[in-house]
Amino acid sequence: MLLIVTMALVIALVTGTSLLLIRHQLREQVTDDFSQDLDHSVVAFQNLQAERLGALERENALLAKLPTLKALMTSGDDLTIQDGAAEFWQLSGTDLFMLADPSGRVVAAYARNAPDDNTLRQGMKILLASATKRYLIDGRSLYACAIRPLYFGSDQAGTLLGYVLSGVSIERTVRQISQPTGVEATFLSGGQIVASTLTPDVQASLAKQSSALSGISRRPAVVKLGNAQFLSATEDLSATATSPLQLVVLKSFEPAERSISRIDRMVLVIGLLALLSGTMLMIVISRLVTRPLEELSRSVRAFGSGDVKHRVPRHGTQEVRQLSTAFASMRNEIQKANQKVLESERLATIGRMASSVSHDLRHYLAAIFANSEFLASDRLSAKERTEIFGDIRTAVNGTTDMIESLLIFSRTGTSVRRQPELMATLVERATALVRAHPDADGVTLTTNYGEPTETAVVVDGKQIERAISNLLLNACQSVRNIGASAKVVIALETQEHQIIVNVIDNGPGVPEKIRKSLFDPFVSEGKHKGTGLGLTLAHCIAIEHGGNVVLLSSRPGETIFQMKVTREVPMQNTLPASEDNRHDQVIPDENVRT
Numbered sequence: 001m002l003l004i005v006t007m008a009l010v011i012a013l014v015t016g017t018s019l020l021l022i023r024h025q026l027r028e029q030v031t032d033d034f035s036q037d038l039d040h041s042v043v044a045f046q047n048l049q050a051e052r053l054g055a056l057e058r059e060n061a062l063l064a065k066l067p068t069l070k071a072l073m074t075s076g077d078d079l080t081i082q083d084g085a086a087e088f089w090q091l092s093g094t095d096l097f098m099l100a101d102p103s104g105r106v107v108a109a110y111a112r113n114a115p116d117d118n119t120l121r122q123g124m125k126i127l128l129a130s131a132t133k134r135y136l137i138d139g140r141s142l143y144a145c146a147i148r149p150l151y152f153g154s155d156q157a158g159t160l161l162g163y164v165l166s167g168v169s170i171e172r173t174v175r176q177i178s179q180p181t182g183v184e185a186t187f188l189s190g191g192q193i194v195a196s197t198l199t200p201d202v203q204a205s206l207a208k209q210s211s212a213l214s215g216i217s218r219r220p221a222v223v224k225l226g227n228a229q230f231l232s233a234t235e236d237l238s239a240t241a242t243s244p245l246q247l248v249v250l251k252s253f254e255p256a257e258r259s260i261s262r263i264d265r266m267v268l269v270i271g272l273l274a275l276l277s278g279t280m281l282m283i284v285i286s287r288l289v290t291r292p293l294e295e296l297s298r299s300v301r302a303f304g305s306g307d308v309k310h311r312v313p314r315h316g317t318q319e320v321r322q323l324s325t326a327f328a329s330m331r332n333e334i335q336k337a338n339q340k341v342l343e344s345e346r347l348a349t350i351g352r353m354a355s356s357v358s359h360d361l362r363h364y365l366a367a368i369f370a371n372s373e374f375l376a377s378d379r380l381s382a383k384e385r386t387e388i389f390g391d392i393r394t395a396v397n398g399t400t401d402m403i404e405s406l407l408i409f410s411r412t413g414t415s416v417r418r419q420p421e422l423m424a425t426l427v428e429r430a431t432a433l434v435r436a437h438p439d440a441d442g443v444t445l446t447t448n449y450g451e452p453t454e455t456a457v458v459v460d461g462k463q464i465e466r467a468i469s470n471l472l473l474n475a476c477q478s479v480r481n482i483g484a485s486a487k488v489v490i491a492l493e494t495q496e497h498q499i500i501v502n503v504i505d506n507g508p509g510v511p512e513k514i515r516k517s518l519f520d521p522f523v524s525e526g527k528h529k530g531t532g533l534g535l536t537l538a539h540c541i542a543i544e545h546g547g548n549v550v551l552l553s554s555r556p557g558e559t560i561f562q563m564k565v566t567r568e569v570p571m572q573n574t575l576p577a578s579e580d581n582r583h584d585q586v587i588p589d590e591n592v593r594t
Contacts, residue, residue, distance in 0.1 A: 015271030030256040035220045038233040041183040041249045056146030064148045073161040082108040096167030102160045104128045126242040135241035142194040143167035184250045229253045292316030367395040421461045430468035440476045448491040455494045467541040470534035471503040478507035501563040510554040
C-alpha cells in the first residue's frame with residue numbers, strides 16, 4: 001500500500017511539474033510567435049501604404065497632365081472649379097479629392113464620409129507645408145494622401161495653377177493587415193480611435209487605455225482589454241500625419257489559451273492513465289513481490305515468538321522463493337540446534353542436581369542405615385535408642401526437605417493459591433521454623449516488623465513463608481562459622497503497593513565469582529550441605545507474586561538480601577527469570593566487596 005501511495009504521489013508530482021513546464025514553454029513560444037506576427041504586420045502595413053501612396057502619386061500625375069483639369073483651374077471661379085472637380089473625383093475613384101489654388105487655399109473638396117471642410121482645409125495646409133506628411137486626420141476619419149502641383153506648361157518652367165490631392169481611407173488598409181495574420185490593428189489620434197478592426201466593446205476598453213498605449217514602444221507588451229489578453233506593439237506615425245497618430249497592432253491570446261488548455265487536458269489524461277496503469281502495475285508487483293515478502297516477514301515474527309509451524313510462503317519471484325527456502329532451512333537448523341541445547345541443558349541440570357543432591361542424600365541414608373543397625377542391638381538403653389531415633393528422624397526430615405525443594409522447583413508457578421495474609425504472621429512463622437533448624441544453632445535471629453504491623457497481602461502464604469525461611473536459612477548458613485557473634489536481622493517495610501523484606505547478616509559476604517549466578521539452581525558455593533535451590537526458589541516465588549529478590553549489598557560484616565512482593569494480585573504471573581534476568585537481580589553497590 002505504501003508503495004502504491006508513493007508511486008501515485010510521484011506520478012502526480014511529475015504530471016504537475018510537466019504541466020507547469022509545458023504551459024510555460026508554450027506561453028513563451030506563443031509570445032515569440034505573436035511578436036513576429038506583430039512585426040510582420042507593421043512591416044506589411046508600411047509596404048502596403050508605400051504601394052498605395054505610389055499608386056496615388058501616379059494617379060495624381062496623370063490628373064495633373066489632363067488639359068481639362070488645367071483649363072478648369074485657370075477659370076478662376078470657385079463655383080466653376082467646384083462643379084468641375086466632382087467629375088474628376090468620380091473619375092479618380094478615391095475616398096478623398098481636393099483642389100487648391102496656388103496659395104494652398106482649398107477650392108473644392110470631396111470625401112465619401114462627408115468630412116468637415118474646415119478640418120480638410122487645415123489638413124491641406126499642413127500637407128502642403130511638409131512634404132513628409134502622408135496622413136490626413138479628419139475627425140474620426142484617416143486618409144493616406146498624395147499631393148501633386150498643377151503647372152501650365154512644363155513642371156520646371158511652367159506657371160503653378162494649383163494643387164490636386166487624392167486620398168484613400170485607411171479602413172481598407174486596416175482590414176488587409178488583419179486578414180492574413182489575424183492581427184487586430186487600431187489607429188489612435190489624440191486619445192480617440194480613428195480606425196480599428198476590434199469589436200466595439202474591446203474598442204471602448206482600448207480607448208480608456210489610450211494614454212498608456214501611446215507610451216508603449218515597438219517592443220511587444222501584454223495588455224488586458226475587456227476579459228481578454230492581447231500582445232500589443234505600437235508604431236508612432238505622428239511624423240507623417242497632420243496630428244499625433246499611433247498604429248497599435250494587437251493579437252489575442254484567447255486562441256492560444258484554448259490550444260494550451262487542450263494540451264493541459266491531454267497531459268492530465270495521460271497522467272491519469274499513467275496513474276491507473278502504474279497502480280495496476282504496482283498491484284501486480286505487490287502480488288508477486290511485496291505480498292510474499294509480507295508473508296515471509298510474518299513467518300519470521302511468528303518463529304521469533306515461538307511458533308515453529310507457521311507456513312513459509314513458497315510463491316512469488318525467484319528471489320523471494322530463494323529467500324523463503326533459505327529461511328525454512330535456517331529455521332529447521334535452529335530448531336535442531338535448540339533441541340540439542342535443551343537436551344544438553346537438561347542433562348547438565350540433571351548432572352548438577354545429582355552432584356548436588358547425591359552427597360547429602362548419601363549422608364542422610366548412611367545415618368539412617370547406621371542408626372538402624374544400632375537400633376537392632378539389644379544392648380542399647382532406652383535413652384540411647386531415643387537419641388538414635390532422633391538422629392534417624394533428623395536424617396529423614398533432611399531427606400524430605402530436599403525432595404520437597406526439588407518438587408517445588410520442578411513445578412514453580414503451577415499451584416499458586418492466593419488469599420489475604422498478614423505479612424508479619426508469615427515472617428513470624430518462617431522465623432520460628434528457621435530457629436528450629438540445626439543450621440540456626442548459635443545464630444541470633446532478630447525481627448523488625450516496622451509500621452504498620454498488621455499489613456495484609458494477597459499471596460500464597462505457604463510459598464511466601466518458604467521463600468522467607470530460605471532467605472533466613474541462607475543467612476544462617478553464611479554466619480554460623482563466625483561463632484557467638486553471628487547475627488541475622490529480618491526487617492519488614494510496608495509501602496503503598498508492595499511489601500519489602502530485608503534479610504541482613506554479618507557474615508563474610510557473597511563470593512565475587514558466584515554473584516552473577518547467585519540465583520541459578522544448584523549453586524551452593526562455600527556450603528557444606530544443601531541443594532543450592534534456596535535462593536532460586538525464593539526468587540521464583542517472589543516473581544510469581546509480582547516482585548523479585550536481589551542482592552542489595554554484600555561486604556564483610558554486612559550482606560543484605562531484599563525481597564519485594566506486591567500487595568495486590570499481579571495482572572500476570574511472571575515465569576522464573578532467565579539466566580540473564582537472574583544476573584540482573586544482583587545489584588552490588590559501591591560498598592560491595594568480597
